[in-house]
Amino acid sequence: MSYIHADNLVKQYGTGEATVTAVDGVSLQIGEGEFLAIMGESGSGKSTLLSMLGGLNSPTSGRFHVNGIDVYALTSDERADFRKKSIGFVFQNFHLLPYLTLAENAMLPLAIEKASRKKKLAVATDALARVGLHGKAARLPNQISGGEQERVAIARAIVNRPPIILADEPTGNLDTRTGAEVMKLLALLNQEGTTVIMVTHSNEYAHCARRLIRLSDGRRLGEETVMEKGGTNISSCRAA
Amino acid sequence: MTLKTIAISNLRRRKARALFVLAGLLIGVSTVVGLISLVKEMKNDINHKLEMYGANILIVPKTENLSLTYGGMSLGGVSFDMKEIRQEELRKITSIKNAANVAAVGPMVLGPVTVGGHRVLMAGVDFTAAQILRPWWVPKGKLPAEEENAVVLGANASRVTGLKAGDKAKINGRELVVTAVLESTGSQDDELVFAPLRTVQSLLGKQGRISMAEVAALCTGCPIPEMVKQISEVLPSANVMAIQQVVKGRMETIGHFENFSYGISALVLFVGCLMVFVTMMGSVRERTVEIGIFRAMGFRKSHVVRIVLLEAGIVGALAGAGGYLAGIGATKALLPLFTEGHGPGGLSFEPMMAGAAIAASIILGIAASLYPALTASRLDPNEALRAM
Numbered sequence: 001m002s003y004i005h006a007d008n009l010v011k012q013y014g015t016g017e018a019t020v021t022a023v024d025g026v027s028l029q030i031g032e033g034e035f036l037a038i039m040g041e042s043g044s045g046k047s048t049l050l051s052m053l054g055g056l057n058s059p060t061s062g063r064f065h066v067n068g069i070d071v072y073a074l075t076s077d078e079r080a081d082f083r084k085k086s087i088g089f090v091f092q093n094f095h096l097l098p099y100l101t102l103a104e105n106a107m108l109p110l111a112i113e114k115a116s117r118k119k120k121l122a123v124a125t126d127a128l129a130r131v132g133l134h135g136k137a138a139r140l141p142n143q144i145s146g147g148e149q150e151r152v153a154i155a156r157a158i159v160n161r162p163p164i165i166l167a168d169e170p171t172g173n174l175d176t177r178t179g180a181e182v183m184k185l186l187a188l189l190n191q192e193g194t195t196v197i198m199v200t201h202s203n204e205y206a207h208c209a210r211r212l213i214r215l216s217d218g219r220r221l222g223e224e225t226v227m228e229k230g231g232t233n234i235s236s237c238r239a240a
Numbered sequence: 241m242t243l244k245t246i247a248i249s250n251l252r253r254r255k256a257r258a259l260f261v262l263a264g265l266l267i268g269v270s271t272v273v274g275l276i277s278l279v280k281e282m283k284n285d286i287n288h289k290l291e292m293y294g295a296n297i298l299i300v301p302k303t304e305n306l307s308l309t310y311g312g313m314s315l316g317g318v319s320f321d322m323k324e325i326r327q328e329e330l331r332k333i334t335s336i337k338n339a340a341n342v343a344a345v346g347p348m349v350l351g352p353v354t355v356g357g358h359r360v361l362m363a364g365v366d367f368t369a370a371q372i373l374r375p376w377w378v379p380k381g382k383l384p385a386e387e388e389n390a391v392v393l394g395a396n397a398s399r400v401t402g403l404k405a406g407d408k409a410k411i412n413g414r415e416l417v418v419t420a421v422l423e424s425t426g427s428q429d430d431e432l433v434f435a436p437l438r439t440v441q442s443l444l445g446k447q448g449r450i451s452m453a454e455v456a457a458l459c460t461g462c463p464i465p466e467m468v469k470q471i472s473e474v475l476p477s478a479n480v481m482a483i484q485q486v487v488k489g490r491m492e493t494i495g496h497f498e499n500f501s502y503g504i505s506a507l508v509l510f511v512g513c514l515m516v517f518v519t520m521m522g523s524v525r526e527r528t529v530e531i532g533i534f535r536a537m538g539f540r541k542s543h544v545v546r547i548v549l550l551e552a553g554i555v556g557a558l559a560g561a562g563g564y565l566a567g568i569g570a571t572k573a574l575l576p577l578f579t580e581g582h583g584p585g586g587l588s589f590e591p592m593m594a595g596a597a598i599a600a601s602i603i604l605g606i607a608a609s610l611y612p613a614l615t616a617s618r619l620d621p622n623e624a625l626r627a628m
Contacts, residue, residue, distance in 0.1 A: 051622050051625070054536065056535075056536060056621045056622045056625070057622040076540075076541060077540045077541070077542075080535065080538050080539060080540045080541075081538060081540075082538075083535075083536060083537065083538040084537065084538020084539075085538070087536075087538075089533075089536045089537070091533075091625070095529060095533050095625075097246075097249075097530060097533070098253065099249045099250060099252065099253030100246075100249055104241055104245065104249070107241040108241065108246075108533075108534075108537060109537040109538060110241055111241045111242055111243055111245065111246060111539075111543075112243070112538065112539055112540075112543050117241065117242075120241050121241075124241075156537075
C-alpha cells in the first residue's frame with residue numbers, strides 16, 4: 001500500500017433530491033515525499049477532497065489510509081492526534097489569529113504540547129526563520145504583507161515537523177512574485193522530504209508539483225506527471 | 241504558548257465581549273456581596289437596638305405554683321411563698337460555653353416593705369447591671385452606689401408615698417435617702433422601690449440570697465435557647481426562661497431580611513449567568529473559523545472546551561474580586577439609609593467573603609459557559625473551515 005491511499009472516496013451533502021455529490025469516487029495513491037497538485041474549476045470538489053485527505057471531513061463512502069492507518073476508523077480524539085502529528089495545513093486565507101504575534105501564531109500547534117515556553121519559542125522562531133521571517137516574530141499579522149502572512153501560515157504548518165503538508169490555494173490571494181516565493185518554499189519543504197498536497201487552479205503553480213491530477217464535478221479526470229521522482233522543481237517555480 | 245495564553249490573548253482582543261461578561265458577573269456578585277453585607281450590618285443594627293430592650297433571659301427559683309398575675313394585675317390573694325437562689329450560684333454563669341455572649345447579669349431580691357404607711361414591693365438590684373438591663377430608665381436624680389443607704393422610687397411609688405429625690409424614707413427601721421425618682425416606664429418598675437442589692441438583702445434578712453436574676457444576652461449570633469440550656473445545667477435549682485417574644489421577634493425580622501436578600505441575590509445571579517451564557521454563545525459563533533483552525537491543528541474537543549472555560553474562569557475571577565469591592569462599596573454607601581446611627585464603621589475586608597465571592601464568580605462563569613464550550617467543541621472542523 002502506498003503512503004497515502006484513498007480508495008473510491010465519495011462525499012455527499014444533503015439528503016434525497018437535494019443531495020449534492022462533492023467528491024464522486026476519487027481514488028488516489030500518493031508516495032511518501034511526493035508533491036501532488038490537485039487542479040479543477042471552482043466547485044469541482046478539490047477543497048472537499050483536500051479536507052478529506054486532512055482527516056477533517058468524513059467521507060460518505062470509501063476508505064482512506066495514511067501510512068497504513070485507517071484515518072476515518074479513528075475516534076475524534078485519535079483523529080485530532082493524527083492531525084497534530086501528521087498534517088500541517090496551509091489555508092487559502094492564511095487564517096492567522098489576529099490577536100497573536102507571528103511567533104505565537106507559528107507556535108499555535110505547540111500550545112497543546114508539554115514543553116517549556118522557551119523551547120516552544122525557539123522552535124517557532126526557527127520555523128519563522130525557515131520561511132524567511134527572521135526578526136519579525138514580535139509583529140502582529142496586520143503589520144505584515146499578505147505574502148508574509150502566507151509564510152507565517154507555512155511556518156505554523158511545519159512547526160511540529162509533520163510529514164504531510166496540505167495547502168489549499170496557497171497562492172490564491174498573492175501577487176505573482178509573492179506566489180512564486182511561496183511555491184518555492186513548498187518545493188523546498190518537499191525537497192526536504194515532506195509530502196505536499198496542494199490544491200490550486202493555477203496551471204503555472206501546479207507545475208511546481210511532480211504530479212498533477214484534475215477534478216471536474218467531483219470526479220477525477222486524469223493525471224499527468226510533471227516531473228520524474230527525484231527531480232527538483234525549485235527552479236521551475238522560481239520561473240513562475 | 242499554552243491554552244491559557246490563547247484564552248488571555250482572546251480576552252484582550254475581544255475587550256467589549258469580555259467586559260460584557262465581566263459586567264454580568266460583577267453585577268451579580270456585587271449584588272450578592274452587597275445584600276449579604278447589608279443584611280449582616282442590619283442584623284448588627286437590630287441586635288444593637290434589641291440590646292436596648294434589656295434582659296432576655298430570666299432566672300427564677302423553681303416552684304410548683306402557677307403564677308396568678310397577668311399584665312401586672314394580681315388575681316386572688318395567693319400567699320407569696322417565694323423560694324430563693326443563693327447569690328453565689330450566679331457566678332456559675334461565667335463558666336457556661338457562651339459566657340462571652342453574656343452582656344450583664346442582674347441579681348434581684350424582692351420583698352414587701354412599708355414606706356410612709358404604704359405597703360410596697362422593694363427590689364434590691366445591682367444598679368450598674370440595671371443600667372444595661374433597663375436602658376429605658378430615666379432617673380430624675382442620681383442612681384446610688386452599691387453600698388449606699390439610698391433608694392430609687394418608681395414613678396407610681398413616688399406618687400403614692402409622696403417622696404421625691406432628696407427626701408428621706410424610713411424602711412424597716414432604717415433611714416434611706418431617695419436619690420432618684422424614675423420617669424414612668426409603663427412597666428411594673430413604676431410600682432417598685434429600688435435600693436442597692438446588699439441594702440435590701442440586709443433590710444429583708446435575706447443576706448446572700450436573691451429572688452431572681454435577669455441576663456442580657458442579645459448580640460450577634462447569640463444562641464439564646466442554647467444559652468438557656470447551658471444556664472439551666474449550671475443552675476439546676478433555678479428555672480431559666482428566655483423572653484420568647486423578643487427572641488422570636490428578633491429571629492423573625494432577621495429571617496425576613498435574609499430570605500429577601502437570598503431571593504434577590506438568586507435572581508440577579510441568574511440574570512448575570514444568562515448574560516454570560518448569551519455572550520459566550522455569541523463569542524463561540526464569532527470564533528467558528530478560529531475553532532476550526534484549532535481542530536485542524538490537532539486540538540482535541542477537550543482543548544477547545546478548556547480554552548472557553550479558561551476565558552470564563554479568568555473573567556469570573558476578575559468579576560469576583562471587582563464584585564466584592566463594589567458590593568462592599570455599595571453597602572458602605574447605602575447603609576446609612578437602612579440603619580439609624582449605626583454607620584458603616586463595622587464594615588471591613590473579610591478574606592472569607594472575598595474568597596467566597598471570587599470562587600462563586602468563577603464557578604458561575606464556568607457553569608454558564610459550559611454549554612457554549614461544549615457547542616464550540618462539537619463544531620465540525622470542516623464546517624468551521626468552509627472558507628478553506
